[in-house]
Amino acid sequence: MLTPLKDFKKSIQKNPLYKFISPVSMFHDIFKAPPLSVETLSSKVLKTEYAVRGTVVLRALEIEAEMKRDPSKYKFDEIIYCNIGNPQQLKQKPISFFRMVLALCEYPDLLQNPEVEKIFPKDAIERSKIFLKNVVGGMGAYSHSQGIPFIRESVANFISKRDGQKCDGDDIFLTDGASPGVQAILRSITRNENDGIMIPIPQYPLYSASLAMIGAKQVNYYLNEKEGWGLSVDExxxxxxxxxxxxxxxxxxxxINPGNPTGQCLTASNQREIIKFCQKYGLILMADEVYQENVYYKDQKPFSSFRKVLLEMGPEYSSVPLFSFHSISKGFLGECGQRGGYYNTTNIDSAVKHQLYKMASVSLCPNVAGQILIELMVNPPKMGDNSYNNYINERDGIYESLKRRSKKLGEALNKLEGVTCNVPEGAMYAFPRIRLPPKAVEAAKSKGIHPDVFYCLECVQHAGVCIVPGSGFGQEDGTFHFRTTFLPLEEQIDSVVQRLTEFHQDFMKRFK
Amino acid sequence: MLTPLKDFKKSIQKNPLYKFISPVSMFHDIFKAPPLSVETLSSKVLKTEYAVRGTVVLRALEIEAEMKRDPSKYKFDEIIYCNIGNPQQLKQKPISFFRMVLALCEYPDLLQNPEVEKIFPKDAIERSKIFLKNVVGGMGAYSHSQGIPFIRESVANFISKRDGQKCDGDDIFLTDGASPGVQAILRSITRNENDGIMIPIPQYPLYSASLAMIGAKQVNYYLNEKEGWGLSVDExxxxxxxxxxxxxxxxxxxxINPGNPTGQCLTASNQREIIKFCQKYGLILMADEVYQENVYYKDQKPFSSFRKVLLEMGPEYSSVPLFSFHSISKGFLGECGQRGGYYNTTNIDSAVKHQLYKMASVSLCPNVAGQILIELMVNPPKMGDNSYNNYINERDGIYESLKRRSKKLGEALNKLEGVTCNVPEGAMYAFPRIRLPPKAVEAAKSKGIHPDVFYCLECVQHAGVCIVPGSGFGQEDGTFHFRTTFLPLEEQIDSVVQRLTEFHQDFMKRFK
Incomplete structure (x- = not known):
């Protein structure tokens, strides 16, 4: 029974079960709900963890604030953020053509200005006119909740060509980045706390966080670090x-293929085994393919979408439902702040899609600029267009540089005492294993924090490099890792390597 | 017990309870999960309803497709969408200054071009430079998950001035429109299916939909239609x-103040009673104030934010927690497709705010263009700036026109047989009551649909005007309503009035 007002505060402090007390009493008139505090929030919310923007990042932001007040306090002059795949934060330039088109769509009056042709290439002008004709109400109007139809058609064309397998615009759902799409699917396919989803360990914490928030079970499977983070069906x-x-x-x-945080790329034969496994157990396959352009050894390990592999396996596998995710935030675009993404359904019936549409409609629509960037991503300038050469130069420049940096960072990490690192085949991250001296583990325990959190906090404190503890992604018990991006530009990546090396040597010395 | 593979399909077809069957059997090796179908989706998802983009809108889209194939099939030549507050879809022009700044931020290379000063006013150029300096990585980088700090400071300044009560940037959370903010709060403050939230009836269906999705209780309170949709504490x-x-x-x-779909504005004395009610029962107050600029009788009923009223009631009420919501989608901006919004916390402790930050971080950040539009909304051109006069003309033009249209539509609806309508004091909607003839009610029942859904389907079919049934918002049993926006431009609103009038007369005749 809920206690009356006057005794309420006392009682809730004493009774840890007060959340579950019935609010009804026949003897009193006023029943107060428990006051708003962190203890009375949803337990699902409290359980959710998201390390990529957690403790270490918050410490980095504090250090930045301290440096503003006293620039000499730290031996570095800026924090380098390697915690998150956020290329433009680290000064990667956006693809010019895409931004020209967006600028014209945001301010269509420019198209009436006779000066416009002096400033913008012809194909950018033409392209913006196509958008303004096909996007009802322009950038400022809610669109179709599933995404602007002509953009969905364009995505379907891209997928049809990529996979050599026809795709339909009705199977495309545009989203504000890939994350809301992943959450919508997880929310829809888990029915209660007894339903579970298998996720890799290590994983991108969007998955563990979303499952905690929804209240469904996380079922771990482990990637094999010794075999280049390989995925075996036995596991x-x-x-x-x-x-x-x-x-x-x-x-x-x-x-997640290519892997995050692990950077490995799957072979098609491995993908086929996985699909057979899904069929055997009636599983819904969710393929996070946001790094499909970030594949650095295309000859040995080209990217194949799960959709292509699945459809090529023939009608026998048409009972395996597949959701595939993509984004403008990764690849060579790196348009993270614009929040654009999509998911593609394969072998999903229309009644289910109608429910997904309904869920999307509650949030009205993904932002229109993000939708337009999706269309530009899947349908970039073509040979012969005014902007083609410039586009290719920018694209290949970013890609080749990412490849060089992945190798440089991976190799440098491997030279450190007690550190081993699979050189990334794809994505934007290295996930080295660190063997911490017992004294470091004890020091962490005495502070009540995980040893790899301790290591990363020391790293941001002494080296000004913000990296994420492996415990935020999951790892085998007794092992420690961290995730770092290789996104700092080439002129800066040497400094990252140097800072990490000096910090690590000093750390190992201090805790020997 | 779950049945083995070979019997599985048969068993699930027979057994409606298969969802709840345990997957474990000691006698068999392979247990398949139930196949993906609409029946095996989350029941929370299935229960969610969102009429604003539901049946009637889907029918309107079908009619549009039919008209493309056969333009003479319907007696109207276009569908007019009055189902949703989406001004730019109906050709309202965006505020020019805001779009100029956005265009420059999207394509900063423009600022290097000597032609730029011929095209853009000086203050738009200056303003974009301020953004590019303060937004780390520009439009393409993930921002702080709570929103860009300098924009949150600017919002806090706006609120401080508006309310005459100091506000802090840490109390501001930027979001992709108001809806995700509302959902984040509802998700955080309800702990299980026994926790409930009071919502007005009629309501904006975001609230009922979100509560269904989260699995919390919807507790209805009724607005009094006879007293201009008044809100009484007795109720x-x-x-x-x-x-x-x-x-x-x-x-x-x-x-919701001003009301959606009901258009009423609260008086400050009414707001004080509501706050006292919250204190009495320990309730968290959620103030949806997205229509704060859409107030058409400012002399009689000026807008007061709940924050202002609450803080002016003094420290005695500092235990009442308040979340206030605002958006770029409404007011005179109507920037729906850009997805910008914020919520503001009052009397919320920092541990709770940290949890809200953590939840926001799982989705990384709101889109940056939407954040910039928020800053422009709260900090528009000032007297003396090059763009000031133009801004004021555009702003006041939209506002005055909305006011005229609200009156025109409200009065026209009141002239229809069996229709009564409180002329809207605010927001973008009229919510007339319609008294349907028994034969119409019977016709609806024979089709298995709600009578007001039947009325709205007939309306889109015969008049090409897309409106939303009252049942989607909630209404007193035995009454029927619909919601229509008054957003069609002035040259079109006469046509809407005429189409609705002719349709209604014909409908009443047919079902007399």
């Missing part, structure tokens, strides 16, 4: 058997 | 007492 089997023993109904399997 | 008392009898822990109260 998937082990994982699902364990989940079944724990009474979990496993509904879906998440694959 | 709030009745509602909470009933909820307590039903064992619901009422945690929060939603107020």
């Amino acid at each position: 998937l089997e082990k994982s699902i058997q364990k989940a079944h023993k724990d009474n979990v109904v496993v509904r879906g399997l998440v694959i | 709030l008392e009745k509602s909470i007492q009933k909820a307590h009898k039903d064992n619901v822990v009422v945690r929060g109260l939603v107020i």
